[in-house]
Amino acid sequence: MLSIKDLQAKVEEKDIIKGLNLNIKPGEVHAIMGPNGAGKSTLGNVLSGREGYEVTGGTVEFKGKDLLEFEPEERAREGLFLAFQYPVEIPGVSNLEFLKASVDAVREHRGQDPLDSVSFLKLAREKCKAVNLDQNFLKRGVNEGFSGGEKKRNEIMQMMLLEPSLCILDETDSGLDIDALQVVADGVNSQRSPDRSFIVVTHYQRLLDYIVPDYVHVLANGRIVKSGGKELALELEEKGYSWIDEEVV
Numbered sequence: 001m002l003s004i005k006d007l008q009a010k011v012e013e014k015d016i017i018k019g020l021n022l023n024i025k026p027g028e029v030h031a032i033m034g035p036n037g038a039g040k041s042t043l044g045n046v047l048s049g050r051e052g053y054e055v056t057g058g059t060v061e062f063k064g065k066d067l068l069e070f071e072p073e074e075r076a077r078e079g080l081f082l083a084f085q086y087p088v089e090i091p092g093v094s095n096l097e098f099l100k101a102s103v104d105a106v107r108e109h110r111g112q113d114p115l116d117s118v119s120f121l122k123l124a125r126e127k128c129k130a131v132n133l134d135q136n137f138l139k140r141g142v143n144e145g146f147s148g149g150e151k152k153r154n155e156i157m158q159m160m161l162l163e164p165s166l167c168i169l170d171e172t173d174s175g176l177d178i179d180a181l182q183v184v185a186d187g188v189n190s191q192r193s194p195d196r197s198f199i200v201v202t203h204y205q206r207l208l209d210y211i212v213p214d215y216v217h218v219l220a221n222g223r224i225v226k227s228g229g230k231e232l233a234l235e236l237e238e239k240g241y242s243w244i245d246e247e248v249v
Protein backbone atom coordinates (compact mmCIF):
# COMPACT_ATOMS: atom_id res chain seq x y z
CA MET A 1 0.00 0.00 0.00
CA LEU A 2 2.63 2.53 1.09
CA SER A 3 6.39 2.33 0.91
CA ILE A 4 8.41 5.26 2.26
CA LYS A 5 12.15 5.12 1.76
CA ASP A 6 14.63 7.55 3.30
CA LEU A 7 12.12 10.41 3.15
CA GLN A 8 13.49 13.86 3.89
CA ALA A 9 11.40 17.01 4.00
CA LYS A 10 11.70 20.58 5.13
CA VAL A 11 9.28 23.28 6.19
CA GLU A 12 10.23 26.94 6.16
CA GLU A 13 13.85 25.97 5.38
CA LYS A 14 13.99 23.73 8.46
CA ASP A 15 14.69 19.99 8.06
CA ILE A 16 11.87 18.14 9.81
CA ILE A 17 11.71 14.65 8.25
CA LYS A 18 15.22 13.25 8.24
CA GLY A 19 15.43 9.85 6.58
CA LEU A 20 12.12 8.19 7.42
CA ASN A 21 11.34 4.60 6.39
CA LEU A 22 7.92 2.99 6.67
CA ASN A 23 6.19 0.11 4.90
CA ILE A 24 2.47 -0.48 5.16
CA LYS A 25 0.69 -3.44 3.63
CA PRO A 26 -3.00 -3.50 2.68
CA GLY A 27 -5.24 -4.04 5.69
CA GLU A 28 -2.67 -2.99 8.27
CA VAL A 29 -3.10 -0.43 11.02
CA HIS A 30 0.08 1.41 12.04
CA ALA A 31 0.11 3.68 15.08
CA ILE A 32 2.66 6.48 15.18
CA MET A 33 3.54 7.97 18.53
CA GLY A 34 6.35 10.30 19.53
CA PRO A 35 7.28 13.50 21.33
CA ASN A 36 5.81 16.90 20.48
CA GLY A 37 7.47 18.47 17.46
CA ALA A 38 8.93 15.15 16.25
CA GLY A 39 7.41 15.50 12.76
CA LYS A 40 4.26 13.33 12.97
CA SER A 41 1.88 15.93 11.50
CA THR A 42 4.56 16.97 9.02
CA LEU A 43 4.63 13.38 7.73
CA GLY A 44 0.84 13.49 7.19
CA ASN A 45 1.12 16.87 5.47
CA VAL A 46 3.96 15.70 3.22
CA LEU A 47 2.04 12.56 2.23
CA SER A 48 -1.10 14.55 1.43
CA GLY A 49 0.95 17.04 -0.61
CA ARG A 50 0.26 20.14 1.46
CA GLU A 51 1.76 23.34 0.12
CA GLY A 52 4.85 24.58 1.95
CA TYR A 53 6.17 21.10 2.75
CA GLU A 54 9.15 20.47 0.51
CA VAL A 55 10.44 16.95 -0.09
CA THR A 56 14.22 17.10 -0.35
CA GLY A 57 15.01 13.38 -0.64
CA GLY A 58 13.70 9.83 -0.65
CA THR A 59 10.74 8.12 -2.31
CA VAL A 60 7.11 7.39 -1.50
CA GLU A 61 5.24 4.69 -3.38
CA PHE A 62 1.48 4.52 -2.93
CA LYS A 63 -0.33 1.54 -4.49
CA GLY A 64 2.67 1.06 -6.78
CA LYS A 65 2.75 4.67 -8.00
CA ASP A 66 5.11 7.53 -7.21
CA LEU A 67 2.97 9.52 -4.77
CA LEU A 68 5.25 12.55 -4.83
CA GLU A 69 4.49 13.10 -8.53
CA PHE A 70 0.81 13.74 -7.76
CA GLU A 71 -0.93 17.00 -6.88
CA PRO A 72 -2.80 16.95 -3.52
CA GLU A 73 -6.22 16.49 -5.18
CA GLU A 74 -4.88 13.60 -7.28
CA ARG A 75 -3.60 11.93 -4.12
CA ALA A 76 -7.08 12.25 -2.62
CA ARG A 77 -8.73 10.85 -5.74
CA GLU A 78 -6.27 7.94 -5.68
CA GLY A 79 -7.54 7.11 -2.19
CA LEU A 80 -5.33 8.92 0.31
CA PHE A 81 -7.25 10.56 3.14
CA LEU A 82 -5.92 12.79 5.91
CA ALA A 83 -8.06 13.56 8.96
CA PHE A 84 -6.57 16.80 10.20
CA GLN A 85 -5.27 17.42 13.70
CA TYR A 86 -6.94 20.83 13.42
CA PRO A 87 -9.85 20.54 10.94
CA VAL A 88 -10.41 23.80 9.06
CA GLU A 89 -13.68 25.73 8.97
CA ILE A 90 -15.06 26.64 5.54
CA PRO A 91 -17.81 29.15 6.27
CA GLY A 92 -20.47 29.47 3.58
CA VAL A 93 -19.88 26.00 2.10
CA SER A 94 -22.42 23.53 3.43
CA ASN A 95 -21.05 20.29 4.77
CA LEU A 96 -23.44 18.34 2.53
CA GLU A 97 -22.35 20.18 -0.66
CA PHE A 98 -18.70 19.73 0.28
CA LEU A 99 -19.11 16.03 0.96
CA LYS A 100 -21.09 15.43 -2.22
CA ALA A 101 -18.52 17.26 -4.37
CA SER A 102 -15.72 15.20 -2.76
CA VAL A 103 -17.52 11.88 -3.16
CA ASP A 104 -18.52 12.71 -6.77
CA ALA A 105 -14.89 13.52 -7.62
CA VAL A 106 -13.69 10.21 -6.20
CA ARG A 107 -16.48 8.28 -7.96
CA GLU A 108 -15.67 9.96 -11.29
CA HIS A 109 -12.02 8.96 -10.86
CA ARG A 110 -13.14 5.36 -10.30
CA GLY A 111 -15.32 5.47 -13.42
CA GLN A 112 -18.58 5.52 -11.43
CA ASP A 113 -21.55 7.82 -12.01
CA PRO A 114 -22.26 10.48 -9.38
CA LEU A 115 -24.90 9.58 -6.81
CA ASP A 116 -28.19 11.41 -7.22
CA SER A 117 -28.96 13.94 -4.48
CA VAL A 118 -31.57 11.80 -2.75
CA SER A 119 -29.33 8.73 -2.56
CA PHE A 120 -26.41 10.83 -1.35
CA LEU A 121 -28.48 12.49 1.37
CA LYS A 122 -29.62 9.07 2.59
CA LEU A 123 -26.03 7.82 2.68
CA ALA A 124 -24.76 10.97 4.43
CA ARG A 125 -27.50 10.66 7.05
CA GLU A 126 -26.50 7.05 7.73
CA LYS A 127 -22.87 8.10 8.23
CA CYS A 128 -23.94 10.99 10.51
CA LYS A 129 -25.74 8.46 12.63
CA ALA A 130 -22.71 6.17 12.68
CA VAL A 131 -20.57 8.91 14.24
CA ASN A 132 -23.38 10.20 16.44
CA LEU A 133 -23.71 13.59 14.74
CA ASP A 134 -27.13 15.15 14.33
CA GLN A 135 -28.28 15.48 10.69
CA ASN A 136 -28.29 19.27 11.09
CA PHE A 137 -24.51 19.14 10.84
CA LEU A 138 -24.96 18.38 7.14
CA LYS A 139 -26.63 21.76 6.58
CA ARG A 140 -24.09 23.81 8.49
CA GLY A 141 -20.93 25.32 6.99
CA VAL A 142 -18.02 22.85 6.95
CA ASN A 143 -16.84 22.65 10.57
CA GLU A 144 -18.28 26.15 11.14
CA GLY A 145 -18.75 26.59 14.85
CA PHE A 146 -18.40 22.84 15.46
CA SER A 147 -16.94 21.90 18.83
CA GLY A 148 -13.53 20.21 18.87
CA GLY A 149 -15.09 16.76 19.23
CA GLU A 150 -17.72 17.46 16.56
CA LYS A 151 -14.99 18.43 14.10
CA LYS A 152 -13.17 15.15 14.75
CA ARG A 153 -16.36 13.14 14.27
CA ASN A 154 -17.03 15.07 11.06
CA GLU A 155 -13.58 14.03 9.80
CA ILE A 156 -14.44 10.38 10.42
CA MET A 157 -17.77 10.83 8.63
CA GLN A 158 -15.88 12.22 5.61
CA MET A 159 -13.59 9.22 5.72
CA MET A 160 -16.52 6.81 5.78
CA LEU A 161 -18.12 8.49 2.76
CA LEU A 162 -14.92 8.70 0.71
CA GLU A 163 -13.92 5.06 1.28
CA PRO A 164 -10.16 5.74 0.93
CA SER A 165 -7.42 3.13 0.60
CA LEU A 166 -5.08 4.79 3.08
CA CYS A 167 -6.46 6.77 6.02
CA ILE A 168 -4.12 8.99 8.02
CA LEU A 169 -5.71 10.02 11.30
CA ASP A 170 -3.75 12.83 12.94
CA GLU A 171 -4.61 12.93 16.64
CA THR A 172 -8.24 12.23 15.89
CA ASP A 173 -8.66 11.29 19.56
CA SER A 174 -7.62 14.69 20.91
CA GLY A 175 -10.57 16.71 22.18
CA LEU A 176 -12.93 13.74 22.28
CA ASP A 177 -14.90 12.90 25.40
CA ILE A 178 -14.97 9.28 26.53
CA ASP A 179 -18.17 8.39 24.68
CA ALA A 180 -17.06 10.17 21.50
CA LEU A 181 -13.74 8.31 21.61
CA GLN A 182 -15.65 5.05 21.53
CA VAL A 183 -17.88 6.31 18.68
CA VAL A 184 -14.87 7.38 16.62
CA ALA A 185 -13.03 4.12 17.32
CA ASP A 186 -16.12 2.13 16.31
CA GLY A 187 -16.32 4.22 13.12
CA VAL A 188 -12.69 3.48 12.30
CA ASN A 189 -13.01 -0.21 13.14
CA SER A 190 -16.08 -0.52 10.93
CA GLN A 191 -13.92 0.70 8.02
CA ARG A 192 -11.09 -1.77 8.60
CA SER A 193 -10.81 -4.14 5.68
CA PRO A 194 -8.16 -6.26 3.93
CA ASP A 195 -7.66 -3.59 1.27
CA ARG A 196 -7.64 -0.47 3.46
CA SER A 197 -4.77 0.68 5.66
CA PHE A 198 -4.52 3.19 8.47
CA ILE A 199 -1.87 5.41 9.99
CA VAL A 200 -3.10 6.47 13.42
CA VAL A 201 -1.11 9.30 15.01
CA THR A 202 -1.78 9.52 18.70
CA HIS A 203 -0.24 10.50 22.02
CA TYR A 204 -2.41 8.16 24.03
CA GLN A 205 -2.24 4.43 24.44
CA ARG A 206 -5.93 4.47 25.41
CA LEU A 207 -7.05 4.96 21.78
CA LEU A 208 -5.11 1.85 20.85
CA ASP A 209 -7.20 -0.20 23.27
CA TYR A 210 -10.11 0.57 20.95
CA ILE A 211 -8.32 0.69 17.59
CA VAL A 212 -5.88 -2.17 18.01
CA PRO A 213 -2.86 -1.56 15.76
CA ASP A 214 -0.75 -4.18 14.01
CA TYR A 215 2.37 -2.09 14.56
CA VAL A 216 3.39 0.82 16.77
CA HIS A 217 6.21 3.16 15.73
CA VAL A 218 8.01 5.90 17.58
CA LEU A 219 8.77 8.93 15.45
CA ALA A 220 11.47 11.11 17.02
CA ASN A 221 13.57 13.82 15.45
CA GLY A 222 12.16 13.15 11.98
CA ARG A 223 12.75 9.39 11.84
CA ILE A 224 11.11 6.17 12.96
CA VAL A 225 13.44 5.22 15.79
CA LYS A 226 11.62 2.21 17.18
CA SER A 227 8.89 -0.16 15.99
CA GLY A 228 7.03 -2.92 17.72
CA GLY A 229 3.65 -4.48 18.31
CA LYS A 230 0.79 -2.99 20.33
CA GLU A 231 2.65 -3.72 23.56
CA LEU A 232 5.15 -0.97 22.64
CA ALA A 233 2.42 1.61 23.27
CA LEU A 234 1.96 0.29 26.80
CA GLU A 235 5.68 0.47 27.39
CA LEU A 236 5.76 4.08 26.15
CA GLU A 237 2.86 5.01 28.41
CA GLU A 238 4.78 3.61 31.34
CA LYS A 239 8.30 4.80 30.54
CA GLY A 240 7.93 7.85 28.25
CA TYR A 241 10.37 8.42 25.39
CA SER A 242 13.70 9.17 27.06
CA TRP A 243 14.78 5.49 27.25
CA ILE A 244 14.42 5.21 23.46
CA ASP A 245 16.72 8.19 22.92
CA GLU A 246 19.27 6.43 25.04
CA GLU A 247 18.79 3.18 23.12
CA VAL A 248 19.07 4.89 19.75
CA VAL A 249 22.14 6.90 20.74
Ligand SMILES: Nc1ncnc2c1ncn2[C@@H]1O[C@H](COP(=O)(O)OP(=O)(O)OP(=O)(O)O)[C@@H](O)[C@H]1O
Pocket residue numbers: 011012016034035036037038039040041042043052
Ligand atom coordinates in the same frame (compact mmCIF):
# COMPACT_ATOMS: atom_id res chain seq x y z
N1 LIG B 1 4.18 25.38 8.60
C1 LIG B 1 5.21 25.34 9.46
N2 LIG B 1 6.00 26.42 9.63
C2 LIG B 1 7.06 26.38 10.49
N3 LIG B 1 7.39 25.31 11.22
C3 LIG B 1 6.63 24.22 11.07
C4 LIG B 1 5.50 24.17 10.20
N4 LIG B 1 4.94 22.95 10.29
C5 LIG B 1 5.69 22.26 11.18
N5 LIG B 1 6.70 23.01 11.65
C6 LIG B 1 7.68 22.64 12.66
O1 LIG B 1 8.06 21.31 12.39
C7 LIG B 1 8.28 20.61 13.62
C8 LIG B 1 7.45 19.33 13.63
O2 LIG B 1 6.09 19.69 13.73
P1 LIG B 1 4.92 18.60 13.69
O3 LIG B 1 3.63 19.34 13.78
O4 LIG B 1 5.12 17.71 12.53
O5 LIG B 1 5.20 17.78 15.03
P2 LIG B 1 4.32 16.65 15.73
O6 LIG B 1 5.21 15.48 15.92
O7 LIG B 1 3.05 16.42 14.98
O8 LIG B 1 4.04 17.34 17.14
P3 LIG B 1 2.76 17.30 18.15
O9 LIG B 1 2.83 15.97 18.83
O10 LIG B 1 3.07 18.44 19.07
O11 LIG B 1 1.51 17.51 17.34
C9 LIG B 1 7.93 21.56 14.76
O12 LIG B 1 9.12 22.12 15.24
C10 LIG B 1 7.07 22.60 14.05
O13 LIG B 1 7.17 23.86 14.69
